Amino acid sequence: MKTSVRNKQKYNVVVIGAGHAGCEAAMACAKMGLSTLLITLNIDFIAKMSCNPSIGGIAKGQIVREIDAMGGVMGLVTDYSGLQFKMLNHSKGHAVWSPRAQCDKSLYSLLMSKLLQGQDNLNLLQSEVKRILVKNDKVYGVKLLTGEKIESDSVIVTTGTFLKGVIYTGKYHFNGGRFNEKSSLYLSQSLANDCGLLLNRFKTTTTPRVNALSINYSKLQKQLGDTFPSPFSHFTNIKRWQQNLYQLPCWITYTNYKTHKLVKENIHLSSINIGKVNSKSPRYCPSIEEKIERYTDKEQHRIFIEPEGYYTNEIYLNGLYTGLPFNLQQKMINSIIGLEKAIVIRYGYAIEYDYVDPTQLNRTLETKTIQGLFLGGQINGTTGYEEAAAQGFIAGVNAGLRILGKDSLILTRDNSYIGVLIDDITTKGIDEPYRMFTSRVECRLSIRNDNADLRLMDIGHSINLISDKMYNKFKLYKNTLKRLYNNFNINNLSKKCVVLPWSLDKVKEEFKIYKKYEGYIKIQNDMLQKLKKNESRKIPINFDYNKVSSLSYETKQRLSTIKPTTIGQAARIKAITPSDIAILNIYLEKYKKSLICKK
Ligand SMILES: Cc1cc2nc3c(=O)[nH]c(=O)nc-3n(C[C@H](O)[C@H](O)[C@H](O)COP(=O)(O)OP(=O)(O)OC[C@H]3O[C@@H](n4cnc5c(N)ncnc54)[C@H](O)[C@@H]3O)c2cc1C
Structure with missing residues (x-):
């Protein structure tokens, strides 16, 4: 009890x-x-x-x-x-x-x-x-x-x-x-x-849901799940789970000229733009209105068609977040291939809230x-x-x-x-x-x-959220890996070296990844050490951030506007991530070398 x-x-x-x-x-x-x-x-x-x-x-x-x-x-x-x-x-x-x-x-x-x-x-x-x-x-x-x-x-x-x-x-x-x-x-x-x-x-939007029976699937791209799926959890009984899993497909379609025209003509009616919702929304999960307004050169945007459950015909239109009035949402959906006759069950909406x-x-x-x-x-x-x-x-x-x-x-x-x-x-x-x-x-x-388990399961056990039974199995797995790191012959591994949920295949796979990344991880760690030292490293005033292809558009914009004079200053700019700084360091190194070559 x-x-x-x-x-x-x-x-x-x-x-x-x-x-x-x-x-x-x-x-x-x-x-x-x-x-x-x-x-x-x-x-x-x-x-x-x-x-x-x-x-x-x-x-x-x-x-x-x-x-x-x-x-x-x-x-x-x-x-x-x-x-x-x-x-x-x-x-x-x-x-x-x-x-x-x-x-x-x-x-x-x-x-x-x-x-x-x-x-x-x-x-x-x-x-x-x-x-x-x-x-x-x-x-x-x-x-x-x-x-x-x-x-x-x-x-x-x-x-x-x-x-x-x-x-x-x-x-x-x-x-x-x-x-x-x-x-x-x-x-x-x-x-x-x-x-x-x-x-x-802050604010955010959600998408309309439509009836699965009103979709024309013959016009859509089918998306299947993995043939050999892996569970998220160490606590899932993997064998029984794989045996009982029945996977459903998802589908893909796209917005088109008709959709974009309708949205552009009516954008003033959307709650995204009429000024009622003044707060910021997630930049990476924009409404369809914002996408069409922002990326004018894009002729189509991808929409994922996702089932909401086994026992419902409700379908989620991932990518069609909207604050348009209800009647326009229906028209917008019907302008999309495969959704010409789709019937809305729930409309999309925007929400504003305190944080x-x-x-x-x-x-x-x-x-x-x-x-x-x-x-x-x-x-x-x-x-x-x-x-x-x-x-x-x-x-x-x-x-x-x-x-x-x-x-x-x-x-x-x-x-x-x-x-x-x-x-x-x-x-x-x-x-x-x-x-x-x-x-x-x-x-x-x-x-x-x-390797989430290798990084964090010790912590889970120390705070009593991972049982001794599970932890002992984990320790066996960890020790087996350690032996491999110390040159134990992988061909000599036996089934006794691990207990489910960790399998022999998992040990081998993890060891393979370790070997593959060993050198890179060393470089990554050296780079991180250097990052700490490079706080006062100078950036040339005329440095062209647009040439650094690995930086995102927003990052290039921020750096070009503020024009930091040192790496330390760049790192303190809001929304500039440590990985942006790592990329910048590499390009600065190349930039310096190219100047030396020119001389
Ligand atoms: C319209 C909409 C669109 C969204 N779009 C996206 C998206 O596109 N992508 C994305 O990643 N996420 C999206 N989200 C956000 C996602 O739903 C949240 O990030 C997630 O659910 C947050 O989890 P939470 O536990 O913080 O809060 P919630 O899941 O919101 O749960 C809050 C809980 O608090 C309870 N509660 C509130 N006030 C009280 C009170 N005074 N007393 C007692 N109980 C209270 C509520 O009943 C509720 O159970 C969206 C959410 C909404 C509503």
Whole structure:
């Protein structure tokens, strides 16, 4: 039987919000043995995928593997609700391989709910938190909208897009945290007034959903999952999982001249441009209106057609994020090949919401001003389920470690994507919704999806989120690899060298990757050392950044405008990443050599 906390008025930890961040936070605290209460607006919408029906992808897949290696739950729930699994970037180097799964949205939510409900030390409550209770700069609980107070040693806020959320469709707008869900109207005020935090506004959009039976598939490109898919989680029973997995296809189509003409003629009617939604949206996930306005030379944009589940005909049109009025969305969809007769089930919309400036947080995700108050997920200005889950996990672990009187967990830029994410948002700050990319990670040759366990499972075990049983299997795998690194003959490996979930094939594969990258990783590490030394390295005033092809368009623009005189100065410019600096260093070296040759 579950070790119940019993309904009580004092907990170790209260988590506000059962989105992707809140679920990881609550599970981590409860698994660490702390009495935990998870309060959320609607118990039917636990871990809801507000937007795309998928987990993982470029850089995000690495994050899910890292959460799993430390004992988090997103990977496991994805494995058992996934309907298509694909390793992205498979044709490129291992460093950028990224696992991704299309999921059955409802199943994901149900499985997460069941996991939470069955977890020892964890209670769930459907309610709205109105205030954070603070005394002498220390949190001591929360007050509900209905007036009750619940005391706790720590509070973790993971309220996503709900804080003063306003939904826009064309010129029409109304309050909401997601479509048909109420927004959280009071908590922002408490975070500002009771906790002294600075809040700001961001916005994001989602796509329309159409009926699968109204699509003409004969005109579309089919996208199948991998023939030999790999699960995300070490805790998934791989053999049984592979046997039972039934994968569904996705499809691809494109916008065209007709679509672009319609959008251009009506862009003034979109909530993206009419000035109501003034806040910043994610640059890397733009609405179709923004894409057509920004990339005028592009004649088409790709649309992925993704099923939302096994038992629904709802189809998600990935790439067609929009704030156009409803009637125009229908016309826009019908202008696309294969979707000429598509019938909309849900329209797309834009949402604007409050977030907290994350520079007010320590790297533990505890606020600098209020002891015991932690924030995780979209409330910190990020976007994406995986980014949210990662922060929820770290906030939960650190809230737990503080209560247990143990040292905090701070992941670093050279051991994880999660370390980079948290360092970026808490040290550089953000002026647009932050999402993770491989290009943000300077050590991406050594931080890969395949070695998340080697990097982080020791940590997971030390904080009691990885059991001794699992850890012993991991140690066997790690030791076998070590023997190979020390010149043990790979042909002498026997089945006894590993236990599932680590297989003999996995050992061989990992060793192969190690050998392939060994030299590059040494260069990468030397380069990182040099980067530290090169703080005062000069950049010629007439240096042409447009010639540095590996830099993104935005980076070239920023550098050309500011014209930094040293590498140190360039590194401090907002949104310039350490990997941009590494690229710049290489080009400066080439530039110097070309000048010497000319002489
Ligand atoms: C319209 C829309 C479009 C999006 N588009 C994209 C996209 O294109 N790409 C992308 O990566 N991500 C997108 N997202 C974002 C993605 O959904 C989030 O990044 C992710 O869900 C954030 O997780 P979270 O746990 O921080 O918050 P959420 O998943 O939003 O969960 C917040 C939880 O907090 C609860 N809550 C809020 N206030 C209170 C309160 N006062 N008391 C109790 N409970 C409370 C809510 O009930 C909810 O369960 C979109 C989201 C929306 C709404």
